Amino acid sequence: MGDFVFYSMASGSSGNSYYIGNGQYGFLIDAGISGRAIVKHLKAINVDLTQVRALFVTHIHKDHTKSMSVFGNRWNIPVYTTRKVHVMIDEANYIHKKVSKINRRYIEHEDRIQLGDFYITSFFVPHDAVDNSGFIIEYKGIKLVLATDIGHATPQLIQAVKEADYLIVESNHDRQMLENGSYPMELKKRVASDVGHMCNEDAAQLVATYRKDSLRHVFLCHLSVENNTPELAVATMRNALGDKVPVDALNRNVPQLFILS
């Protein structure tokens, strides 16, 4: 009781990082803010680096990888992502420090790996980077699904939503706000494209259509600061789901701790 935690430290285009753990140990998903900030935020919930067993990386974009190499190099923490993403990390010239070879771990789409009492399955997510992943995390029979930076719903994503007891899903923008907003046309097209970001309406429809009855909580992630508001994202999801399932928007830079079970 009270030992499965989800801790959102940062969510959005200026950085993403999440910790999932059980009181003794856990792992990070994405390290898109500074390593120092992550350590500080973890300390606030009494977690230190010796308890962090791994870092899982969803994709190569900087808002998800900024301090990845600090973990996978200086702090000697294994970094899990697909083989293709590891190759991209080596080749990307904006990533100056690389993940050291001994800390590279591979998790391909549909692979299921064990980390203590956690089981983590990777699945494909369409987005404008190479080989993006979402993750299904199982702990004592409870499934938490995380999918961020989603261009559109795929069969793999739909299947993950169907299985989720807890769901962290991108609700990036309001379609109207994006259309009428100040982004240059190119960027508007990129965000709204099949390999861009998921809007509030599509996220709400996806979850409302495929969720199981016993879905316990929805967390909306990667909200745009320009083209969305937390109130609007939550209201859109609530309209679709009714009031039986709690819905929270994850803050861009204020950590939030949720006790899942």
Ligand SMILES: [Zn+2]
């Ligand atoms: Zn992102």
Ligand SMILES: [Zn+2]
């Ligand atoms: Zn991205």
